Amino acid sequence: xxxxxxxxxxxxxxxxxxxxxxxxxxxADPELGQLAKAEIERLQKxxxxxxxxxxxxxxxxxxxxxxxxxxxxxxxxxxAGGDESKIFADDLLRMxxxxxxxxxxxxxYLDDTVVKFSKPNRALWDFGAYQTFQFESGVHRVQRVPAxxxxxRIHTSTATVAVLPEIKANQFEVRDQDLEWQFTRAGGPGxxxxxxxxxxxRLTHIPSGLVVFVREERYQARNKEIALNLxxxxxxxxxxxxxxxxxSSQRAEAVGTGSRSExxxxxxxxxxxxxxxxxxxxxxxxxxxxxxDLTDLLSTTISFFEPSPQKQYxxxxxx
Numbered sequence: 149x150x151x152x153x154x155x156x157x158x159x160x161x162x163x164x165x166x167x168x169x170x171x172x173x174x175x176a177d178p179e180l181g182q183l184a185k186a187e188i189e190r191l192q193k194x195x196x197x198x199x200x201x202x203x204x205x206x207x208x209x210x211x212x213x214x215x216x217x218x219x220x221x222x223x224x225x226x227x228a229g230g231d232e233s234k235i236f237a238d239d240l241l242r243m244x245x246x247x248x249x250x251x252x253x254x255x256x257y258l259d260d261t262v263v264k265f266s267k268p269n270r271a272l273w274d275f276g277a278y279q280t281f282q283f284e285s286g287v288h289r290v291q292r293v294p295a296x297x298x299x300x301r302i303h304t305s306t307a308t309v310a311v312l313p314e315i316k317a318n319q320f321e322v323r324d325q326d327l328e329w330q331f332t333r334a335g336g337p338g339x340x341x342x343x344x345x346x347x348x349x350r351l352t353h354i355p356s357g358l359v360v361f362v363r364e365e366r367y368q369a370r371n372k373e374i375a376l377n378l379x380x381x382x383x384x385x386x387x388x389x390x391x392x393x394x395x396s397s398q399r400a401e402a403v404g405t406g407s408r409s410e411x412x413x414x415x416x417x418x419x420x421x422x423x424x425x426x427x428x429x430x431x432x433x434x435x436x437x438x439x440x441d442l443t444d445l446l447s448t449t450i451s452f453f454e455p456s457p458q459k460q461y462x463x464x465x466x467x
Contacts, residue, residue, distance in 0.1 A: 149197070150323045153181050157186055159399065160433060161195060163198065164191050164194055165194050165195060167191055168188060168191045168195065171184040171187045171188045171190060171191065172184070172251075199227040199236065199459070203404040212395045215278045215279075215282075215313035216275070216276040216278060216279035216356070217276035217277070217278070217279070218276065218277065218278040218313040219264050219265060219266040219267075219277050219278065219313070219314040220264070220265045220277040220278040220280065220281045220282070220311055220312070220313065220314075221258065221262065221263075221264050221311070221312040221313070221314060221377075221381050222241075222244060222262070222263050222264075222265065222281055222284070222309065222311050222312075223261055223262045223263075223309070223310045223312075224238075224240045224241040224244075224261055224307055224308070224309050224310075225237055225261055225307060225308050225313075226236045226305075226307050226308045226458075227287065227305075227306040227307055227308050228265075228305055229290075229303065229304065229305020229306060231296075231306070232290075232294045232296075232303055232305045233305040233306060233307055235294070236288075236305055236306075236307045236415075237261065237292045237307035239438060240288060240307055240309065241261065241263065243437065243438050243439070243440055243442070244263070244265075244284075244440075244442075245263060245440075246439060246440025247440040247441070247443075247446075250272075250440055251272050251273040252267075252268065252270055252272050252273070253265045253266060253267055253268075253273070253277060253314055254266040254267070254268055256322075257379060258362060258374050259361070259362055259363065262378065264314065265277045265280075265281065265448065267280075269456040274447075275446075275447075275450060278311070278313040278314075279450065279454075280446055280450070281311045281446075282311050283449045283450065283453055284309050284311050284412075284449075285309055285310055285412075286308070286411065286412035286413070286431065287306050287307075287308055287411040287412065288307050288308070288309055288413045288414075288415065289304060289305070289306045289411060289414045289415065290304070290305055290306070290307070290414075290415040290417070291303070291304050291414065291415065291416045291417065291418065292415070292416075292417035293417070293418070294417065298382060302418060306411075308324050310385070312381035312382065312384070312385050312386060313381065313384075314377060314381060315377075315380045315381045315384045317380070319384075319389075320380050320383065320384045321380060322353070322376070322379065322380050322383060326353055326354050326355050327351060327352070327353065327354070327376075327379075328351070328354055329349065329351055329372070330349075330350040330351075330352075331347075331348065331349060331350075332348045332350065347363065347366060347368045347371060348362065348363035348371065349361070349362045349363070349368065349372050349374075349375045350362070350375075351372075351375040351376065351379055353383060356383065356386065358379065358382055358383065360378045360379045360382065360384070361375075362374045362378065364373040376378070411425065412425060413425065415434060415438075416427065416434070417434060418437065419432075420432055420433070420434045421434060422434050422437055422445070424445075424449065426452070427448065427449065427452050429448065431444070431445060
């Protein structure tokens with residue numbers, strides 16, 4: 149067994165290889181030999197695909213390790229469900245910020261829905277910022293009775309979470325000629341400087357059409373820096389998504405891709421339950437989780453996707 153092969157893939161490879169041996173023994177059978185030959189070809193192709201997926205998975209981990217200690221840029225937006233989805237998105241962002249605050253992370257708001265987490269040396273948490281949050285990317289679904297629901301009916305809505313590493317200029321090139329800068333007044337709170345000077349920044353990447361808008365800081369120069377960093381991270385993620393989409397379907401089905409379109413969690417408030425569908429595991433302390441108690445949830449998720457002999461968590465213990 150390859151020590152770098154995840155257990156869920158290795159178990160399937162072992163099962164198929166045992167089946168392959170059985171069919172090879174049937175080749176000499178005058179009645180079953182032809183069927184066995186066809187089955188052997190199918191099994192060999194499937195095993196090869198799984199081993200390729202394993203190799204890709206290992207390569208992914210090597211790439212990911214380069215960003216484990218990087219600051220994490222976390223963006224949460226409402227998706228399906230109207231106003232309730234926006235409220236849920238705000239609740240999720242507050243949940244992550246509370247956890248990061250409790251663990252000693254440095255927190256910087258880049259926009260209303262975008263936060264950057266950095267881990268100082270004094271942080272209590274064992275993992276780097278991007279390593280901590282990267283597997284939160286995806287669609288989060290909530291089932292609860294909205295505060296505005298007079299009939300007490302349970303509504304379902306969703307929010308999307310995108311987690312990006314902070315990408316430095318020497319790690320991903322963005323050409324100046326591909327950028328279009330626009331400057332406007334930010335509006336809202338922030339004093340006269342915000343409301344009278346064009347401090348807000350709208351940055352467009354012309355080739356891709358990707359747009360970022362930043363208005364959080366009081367000074368244009370700082371908003372320009374934030375906008376460029378955020379755009380660079382999103383362009384890097386777009387390239388990463390293309391790379392992940394090229395992985396075999398076996399791996400995508402087994403571990404998920406981390407895509408923002410992938411439904412990963414359900415928050416069931418009536419049953420006080422959070423379920424991570426990738427891990428097939430549930431937690432029954434949803435109220436505490438929403439208040440930022442993410443220690444077990446995040447460490448279990450990291451352990452599932454990044455197995456390490458130094459970090460072992462029991463994924464099979466009863467809830």
